[in-house]
Amino acid sequence: MSDVYAPLRYDMKPNPGDCLIFYHEKFEDEEPRKGAGSEVEMLQSILQNFKFERFFVYKDPLEDKIETVLDEWVAKDHKNDSAVVVAVLTHGDEDTLSTYNTEYKPRQIWDKVAECEDLKGKPKIFIFQACRGDVIDSGKGEVDGKKRQVDKYQDLYPTEPDMLVIYSSTLYNPSMRGWMVQSINEAQAGNKCHGIDIMRVLTGANNIMNQKEDTVPGNESENGQTPEKKIKQCLEVYSTLRKELYLTP
Template identity: 30%
Template sequence: MDANHKKTLLKNRLLLARSLDLGELLQYLVQEGVMNDRMIEKIESKSTSFGRNVSFLNALPTRGPKAFNVFIDGLRETQQDFLAEQLMKPKSPENDENQTPAVIERVLDICAEPLRSTSTNSCVPSATDFKDGSRRVTVEKSTFEFYKSNFHRSYKMTSKPRGYALIVNVTEFDSAVELPQRQGGNLDKENLGQILQHLGFETLLIENETAADIRSSLKSFALKDDHKLRDACVVALLTHGQDGSIYGRDGIPVEIEEIFSYFDNAHCPNLRNKPKIFFVQACRGSLYDKGVDESDGRRRTSCVSAGSTDVNFSEPRLPTRSDMIFGYATQRGQAAMRNTHHGSWYVEALVKVLAKNAKNRDLAEILTSVNSVVKGMQCNSPGSDLHACKEMPIFHSTLCKKLYLFPGIIESQK
């Protein structure tokens, strides 16, 4: 590999270490003769995705004169065009050796242009088009054969649109409020909004509202008549929070359980027996997860059999809260990590896993994979309290069937 290519890799090393998806890329490099199976075994022996990426970046410059160009081709082949473009950017006098590369590595290269303006004085959710920017985001489609094999054991998910998705995004807080602005939060809004639209949801947005307006918006949204005609509903809450609550622009908390109650079977009859999906990107406390050193070993667990209970099926009733799934960026008491250039760890992982796996995996499996991706991430901020901190998402479910999103399948095809 020539000196200029090595220099380019070195200049972009941190970006690549954080962002590379090695899965299919390694196989491409084996196919093209740049890597071999022994190298892949060594790379994959590392316990974190960051560690695997670093091991790969150490090996790549030693793989001969064609390694860099094949690497670029591999990035494009595996839909990591944003990294290829960053590496191939022409040098300019404006970019010196010590300058951080221009950050364009939004999840799946979802580089939405500025969103159409929505009123910050109205608590009515506004329809928002997140498709104005790059269309290179790719949601892999379900096959009709997969649908035919699985629809009978899953929620109906073929309406067009699938349902409404409401994003509540607060990035700016009143000057009198002791809460910092959420830099990078708008990336989450754009990335999540685009992926939901590509999955077939009609996306609505409210931004930078007070706690009272957030409550009013959510209540009105839950009571929309059109829920009757659609198969599902998504609510995403992107703001600061503490355990059990999120904050409006005015720093006043809104209880998360109160929000969930707006959509339960007692208060939201139009969504009964339909899946209600919630994503909460907010801190749930002020503690940072310092992590622990990884060690091998398993602890045995014992199983206890539950006693039998008499059940009366004489009346067709529903539990108050059923058919819901709740995804949280972090666990109770813990802070959620957010990068000012990339957006939050959780939304970044969620968008990426949804785009690749919604075609044939149910939402519980997808959120488990999101947990795995975020588990492998680690804060790199030497000298700060955040250095080496971790984050661990969590989800809870009252779903009663498999929840496949069946991207690309609509009712007319059945």
């Protein structure tokens, strides 16, 4: 019987696989996400430092376009790939992500990617930059806002093995645009992450993010006022990885 505690690493080749990036700026009933393109550029730079070279970027795709892209991607030959990255940058709430005029569950992304037989047993990384509610956390145990009941936690957290899900904020909390990408960029800048497992890199990024703060309009009080509130933020990382994942040698 093999030693389950022996060091285990995913076998990662140079240029390990595809990066699919869906980002949204325009919405029918929500404020535009101005500057989303610069977020995408920084994210691509980070992934290039992690040795990814193949990028497929889609601006303002509708829900059926996302489904088509993923269906076509799954149908391709990925036998020589070591991993895949799928990133979504958009508006959202507790358990949905937004397109221009519809909402869908995060699970719809990884369920489709899980159909790729060539990547069975290989790491699949999902990055979601989106708000997950409107409960503002001041970082001092003070919160402002109400939690909406989540129907199915399976929509937010995969049960399949070999998956890493990175949310830009914790459940029920808003997400400041750019903080996640900036924090990961700082954590891996200057080759600081070479030879370091991805979970340690993300822990460093979370430490950097937790030092950031800003002010945002709070929720309306009983007297009709909306005072400004200090906001803090943390990454949420959910993993079903079975091995250590090193994206840099």
